[in-house]
Amino acid sequence: MIQLFGVSKKYGTFRDALVDVSFRIDPGEFVFLTGPSGAGKSTLLRLLFLEEPPSAGQIIVNGRNIGVLPQSQIPYLRRTMGVVFQDFKLIGRKTVFENIAFVQNVLGLARVEQKRRAYHVLKRVGLHHLMNAYPDELSGGEQQRVAIARAIVNEPTVLLADEPTGNLDPVLAEEIMRLFVEFNIRGTTVVVATHDVEMIRRMGKRTLTLERGHLHDPDRARESAPIVRDAPFLPLS
Amino acid sequence: MPRPRYVVGEAWSIARSSPRQTAAAVTLIALALYVPGLLALVSHNLGRLAVSEADPTAVVLTLEAQADARAVAARLATDVRIKTVRIVGSDAALERFRRAYPDLGAALSDLKEAPFPPSVEIVLKPGSPARTATEIAAAARLWPGIDSAESEEEFSRRFRDAIALVRNAGLFLGAILTLAAILSVASAVRLALDLHRDEVGIMRLMGATESAIRAPFWLYATAEGFVGGSVALGLLYGTYRFATHWLARDPHPVLSVLWVGFLAVPTALLLPAAGAAAGLVGSLLSLGRRQTRRVTRIA
Numbered sequence: 309m310i311q312l313f314g315v316s317k318k319y320g321t322f323r324d325a326l327v328d329v330s331f332r333i334d335p336g337e338f339v340f341l342t343g344p345s346g347a348g349k350s351t352l353l354r355l356l357f358l359e360e361p362p363s364a365g366q367i368i369v370n371g372r373n374i375g376v377l378p379q380s381q382i383p384y385l386r387r388t389m390g391v392v393f394q395d396f397k398l399i400g401r402k403t404v405f406e407n408i409a410f411v412q413n414v415l416g417l418a419r420v421e422q423k424r425r426a427y428h429v430l431k432r433v434g435l436h437h438l439m440n441a442y443p444d445e446l447s448g449g450e451q452q453r454v455a456i457a458r459a460i461v462n463e464p465t466v467l468l469a470d471e472p473t474g475n476l477d478p479v480l481a482e483e484i485m486r487l488f489v490e491f492n493i494r495g496t497t498v499v500v501a502t503h504d505v506e507m508i509r510r511m512g513k514r515t516l517t518l519e520r521g522h523l524h525d526p527d528r529a530r531e532s533a534p535i536v537r538d539a540p541f542l543p544l545s
Numbered sequence: 546m547p548r549p550r551y552v553v554g555e556a557w558s559i560a561r562s563s564p565r566q567t568a569a570a571v572t573l574i575a576l577a578l579y580v581p582g583l584l585a586l587v588s589h590n591l592g593r594l595a596v597s598e599a600d601p602t603a604v605v606l607t608l609e610a611q612a613d614a615r616a617v618a619a620r621l622a623t624d625v626r627i628k629t630v631r632i633v634g635s636d637a638a639l640e641r642f643r644r645a646y647p648d649l650g651a652a653l654s655d656l657k658e659a660p661f662p663p664s665v666e667i668v669l670k671p672g673s674p675a676r677t678a679t680e681i682a683a684a685a686r687l688w689p690g691i692d693s694a695e696s697e698e699e700f701s702r703r704f705r706d707a708i709a710l711v712r713n714a715g716l717f718l719g720a721i722l723t724l725a726a727i728l729s730v731a732s733a734v735r736l737a738l739d740l741h742r743d744e745v746g747i748m749r750l751m752g753a754t755e756s757a758i759r760a761p762f763w764l765y766a767t768a769e770g771f772v773g774g775s776v777a778l779g780l781l782y783g784t785y786r787f788a789t790h791w792l793a794r795d796p797h798p799v800l801s802v803l804w805v806g807f808l809a810v811p812t813a814l815l816l817p818a819a820g821a822a823a824g825l826v827g828s829l830l831s832l833g834r835r836q837t838r839r840v841t842r843i844a
Contacts, residue, residue: 359750380755387752397747401562410748414757416548458751 309335310356310466310497315365317351317521325351327521329365333499335465338492340508341501343518349501350394352518353468356499357389358382370465387411390459390496392469396451398443398458404430405439408458429457433487449480456484460491467491469500473507485511547757555761556768559737567769570733574773574823575780577726578816581719582781585812588711590805591704602631602697603678604667604685612690617665620688626677629668635661662692723823726773730827734766738831759832766828767821774820778813 310333317326326348333339341349354360355367358374367374374385398407406413408429409422417425423439430436433453443451452472459467469488473481485500485507492498502508508515517524560567608614618630633641638661669677678696685694738745745758788804807813 357750383749383752383754383757385752386750391750393750397750399744399747401558401744410551411752413551414547414753416551462752 309333309368309370310499311366311368313366313368315352315355315362315367317348317355317360318363324521326355326362326518329518329521329523331516331523333497335497336492336495338489338498338511338513339500340511340513340515341499341518342503342505342508342515344503346520347518348521349503349518350470351521353391353470353499353501356466356468357386357391387462388465390462390464390467392452392455392459392467392472394471394474396443396455398451398454400443403440403442404435404446404454407443407454408461411462425461426457429461430454432460432490433457449476449483452476452480452484453487456487460496464496466497466499469498471502472500473502473504481507547754547760551757552760552764556764559741559761559765560769563733563737563740566733566736570729570769571773571776573729574726574770574820575776577722577729577823578719578774578777578820579780580722581715582777582808582816583784584711584715584718586781586785586808587803588708588715589808589812590803591708591711601668601701602666603669603673604682605695605697606665606667606682606685606691607693607695608663608665609690609692610662612663612692614663614665617688617690621665621667621681621685624681626669626673626681627667628670631666631668633664633666635663638662638664719819723819726770726820726823727827727830730766730770730824731831733769734762734828734831737765738762762832763825763828766824766831768824770820770822770824770827771817772820773824774817777820778816781813781816782807 311331313330315326315329316324318324329348329352341352343349351360355362356369356374358377362375365375369385370388372385377385399410402410405423405426408426409417412422412425426439427436430439433456435450435453435457438446438450438454443454446454456469456472459469467488472488473484476484481504488498488500489511606617608617614632614634618632621627621630642661667678667681669681675698678698682694682696685691748758785804785807788800792801792804
């Protein structure tokens, strides 16, 4: 569960990236975070996985007030979350397998188990044949899928994605969104930041809209989420 | 704590990603440790000359070949200022030399005559006045059968001072050069950190702990220092081998004494150990809290 109470984020004295944002996302929910460029979507995601601290307010993730989390505990919080970045953030000198397995490597998981898990998640994103490839040998879509595989390999309770389809063609974007829906059905809370209104409309999921750092009618957004019965993004069986 | 295999793998990866910087840091450390190592070797060999006895010899009387050493010793024994009189025969002097310089002793084995004349060594009673040794030597020079009589006190003092000077110079130079080595390692680590800045940021975002991020850099720098120290040791041994080889062909009265033996194993191993320590300290300096915070913001 994610809860925000009066969260604000200021950069410098004058720039308010987020202003008094409050909302609640229940476990297992799929939520879109939308708004124009500069609305505060990425900032909100950065606050959720503590890349930056909020200037004011409280953020509760899985029952923990992450604003008061000691510095030493932040890595452990991050391991409970999967994050998909718009620019993928893959490590160029590591193979696909190493990019996915490195946290498990740090934790001392047996290499066989690392390989098993990496293979499993890569198979889910359809890239199990590219385990030994380097990121620069992959297309943009493949890199994005590797980033998704890395985000889910630790079986996170929360999956955050920042414009995960921003650089992809519509077919690939659809494929990526289908993956997110699949993870969500398996119980992962998914928060996707995007400005693709058409996709949000087709997906028919709850949407939180940000504009200049302000959240628009969050309660109403929850109540009025349209239900699209014939949504094209059905989970893969 | 991060898994050792991961730390070793990452450290190796860091070293491979910046081979020039790694080589430069290793070279600097090697040079920084070679110089004090050289001085340690010289002082080690000089130290063999300084007899560390409880009762240091104050006066040495060198006897003529036909002189009666026992008679000279008996005459000295009547002097109340003298504690002990030791008679050192030619064979005993040669044996003593061989013990002090095992490598040079073999060269003397071909001699038909004993190279060292017999002598009498005098040890003074504790608390004797400063000029006692000089007075006894001056009086003994007039006795029959005495070839020469030398007061050792002044020489011993100066010799010990000279050795102490070499050792202190080695320590001083060693301290300065080790500081330079630490700074060069710190620079190499900082450079490596800059090269991996994006990567460190990504690792942090993926949930890597600070120890998991820093440990490979610590190991990289420690290994760099260890290799540098080992290279310094290798260079030092190479210098020693070259010098002994060269001096065996063309002996020199002073230089030969400086290259008689190599450092004892525990002393020699101090070089790689000091290199590793310098590397670790350098990495701790460059991976300070401020540095890693800066990286967090950049990431």
